[in-house]
Amino acid sequence: MKKSILDVLLERATASVYIDGERKIVRIKGETDDLLNLPPEQALGTDIADHLAPAFRDTITGIMERCLNTGRSESVSLRFLSGNDPRQVLFVPRDFSASNWPEGAVIQMQDITGGPRSFDVSFLSHELFNSILNDIGEGIIVLDPVLNITHVNDFAMHLLGLKRESLLGEHFSILPAPLLELLPRDDTARIFEQGLESHKVVHLTKPNGEELSLLLNYYPVKDADGLVTHVVETLQDITEEQKTAQKIQAINRRLQEKVRELSVLNKLSVDFNTCTEGDQLYPRVVSTIVCGLGFRDTVAILSLRDAEGSPFRLRAFFGEGEELARRLISKPDPVEPNTLIITEDSPHLGFLRELDLKSAIYSPIFVESEVIGYLNVYHRSEDPLIREEGTLLRILSENLGHFVKRIRAERALREKVLTLSILKSISDAFKFCKNLSQLAYVYLTGVTAEEGLGFNRALLFMLDEDGNKLRGHLAVGPATPDEADRIWKGMQHGSEEFALLLHDFSKVEALQETELNRRIRRISMPCDGESFLCRVFNDGIPMLMSMAQNPAEAERKALESVSAGSFAAAPLFVAGRPTGLVIVDNFVTGKPISEGDLRFLHLMTMAAQGYLENMLLYEELETKVESLKRSNELLQEHRTRLAKLQQLSALGEMAASVAHEIRNPLVSIGGFARSLHDDKTNDDPDYPYLKIIVDEVSRLEKVVTNLLSFAKPMRAKFQLVSPREVIQQAIAIVEPEFADDGLQIVTRIDRSTSMSWLDQHLIRHMLLNLINNARRAMRPGGKLTISSRISGGTIRIAVRDTGRGIPKENIDKIFEPFFTTRSTGTGLGLSIVHNIVKTHGGSITVKSKVGSGTTFLITLPRLEPNGITEEKSSEETSEDRFLDYQGTQTE
């Protein structure tokens, strides 16, 4: 509606002459009497210069050229032939190609004399015009073809805060700069020929300081020919709308940022929940911050520390190189519990300026209420930081805090599981241990292996039998730093499965030979003092200790040989009593021993204790069982012997009674036979038969005697006799028999006449038994050698024969009663000999070689009236030498 009113109001047929490139008039419009001195029909096709006063004819060419070249309108005052007064004309270069003009027209010359300053709206008064325009509700500024202001309505003035008088008639460039936008000052031609509408939002400040937002519109006003004659600029106050629009924009922006934030957080949330390692997550966080939020010239840094008091370490950075990151880390962060935004005016900025950074946000990462790290963003560009960025960082920091907490909890859990599985491996190995050394090996290996507790060394001390000293028992690890090196190198090549290592008891012996073990076995410490180790031992509490803490002298000396520095000690209790002590240290790596390690050590020690108790009980049990077995065996032996003795005793009793029964008849038989024998002489035919009877009875009597000797306990009747004489008597008795058998007797009897307390009957009996044995063993031509030597406190008698000898398997049995290899005989002879020797407190030995002969060697103490002689003569000789001794030879 506006447009049509304006069109009507402003349409005015100004006189115009249209000229082509050669100055020819191609069209005429309006009243051009003042310009042309020919009627219109005749003027067409003539040169416009011809219509000008001669003085101005040259000017027009230049003007036209300029217009066409620059495309700008030009207003000039020219004198025409048709009139006397100069006319103000406007040359406007135009593009007529779009219209139905004859080709060639390029310039419109308008007569604007008396023009814009007085706008002649003949049928409409100024006031009416004004009131119509004012009701529109917009500011209206009207510009004429030379862009002078021809009309301004009240509303426009109100909006602009200007007065009408100051605007009317002035060039539009007097208007506030924002209003001049879209109106190309240098290109009025474009407006005036293209007649495009256009609009723009501009902001201006009124003279009173008020801020306005205006929507400018430009309307070209066209005449009947479609050529633009005026331009109307309308001003619409959209300040409020603008503000709302701005608010919406701001909200939109914020929404967008929030969306960006959320997408950043979304991208990372999966990572926060699934990453198992900080090193997987942290780089993603910093890169997402920078890239995801689309920051330019930004560096993001993440730093963390392991424990309170330890320094912050760079964990991830993005945006620039590591060097910058490290320099940023090197400056301690301002200690603030909340996210800190550092900008231009912050006191913390100084350091950042050195690095050419404009602003930064420091966001602390918390676990529980402890600061464990920082997430920082630094900007190089001037882009102001927004609060939202701080909020995003805070959210990320919170999540990082949760992440670290989760990771730590998972790690702790894993460690616990690992601890349990290690304990299980070790416990399983304990079950297989058969003795203390194996148990100690398993325990110490578990403590030192990497898969176990991972200590460098473990030393085991056990209470000694007296119960007042701790003695080194077994150790695993190096004795000196050099050895450590060798061992470490060796260990790198072998990777034994932990469990296999624990069960490999063959290592126990090898272990006991290491340098450390040799040293430790020489260590012995008192355990009842007030020293640190004694307290650990007696109180049963594992503790950490350092040698620098002034230990007791005894401890220091004891542990010197193994160069202990700082270590942990744990006691071993068995059946509630302190029994041992374990010392562990990290002698090689120097790694400090943590409370966790100490707890683990304690757990392991308690596990070992259980098995140790069992093992010791088992050992005790075994010992007791052994002892019971032995007792049982002994008991059996005794029973057997008792049975045997009883048997013998019964036998003996029987033998005795039989013997006695037999003896009397034997006396009769033998006595009468002897008597008859004595009565007769050699030539009597019965003589030899009687002899036989006598001999056989004699033999029987000997058997009876032996039997009776055996049966009754031997009661020796000691008398002071000459051993020499007793021996000689025995020899005398057997001599005839030997002669009969073709056997030789050689005697080597000590000349000594010393006396001794002996039972001569028993000694004689003994000798007779031995001699008879020898006789029976030899064939005709054999030789019996009897030697005796009396020296100092001993009587030695040797009886040697050259008979068939005693086989090895029988030698041990010959002194057993009833043992005989002959088909006849009681087998009691040698057992009686043995008894007699024992009764005299002596000893008897036998040497024999089958085929060569047998030697019996009897040793008797020479007893004097006052008791056993203490005197040991230097003449005492060894057995063998004695046997070779050449004493007196009788016969």
Next chain:
Amino acid sequence: MYKILIVDDEQNLRLLYEKEFKKEGYEVILAESGEEGLKMFQELTPHLVILDIKMPGLDGVEAMSKMLSIDNKIPVILNTAYASYQDNFTTWAADAYVVKSSDIGGLKNRVREILAERYGGQE
């Protein structure tokens, strides 16, 4: 001629000893029990007594002590099959303790020795 009293409950042995000691030129008195021996001792006063120990009724040791209480100078020889009585102090009162053997030679020697010692060749 010496008179010898021999006490033994075995008849065969009595016969043997009689034969042998008569051969030696002694007068032999025999008794078959401790009681009889005692009676003989009191009645016939031998120069020497040979006693067996194991006899029913009064045994040799008892008989010996009775004899000794009558005449404590009488020489007594205990002649027995049992060697164990050697240890018994009650036998120590005897002048000799001989274990019976088919070879009477030992006994004969002891008799000779003791008679010579006691009576010194008288009668």
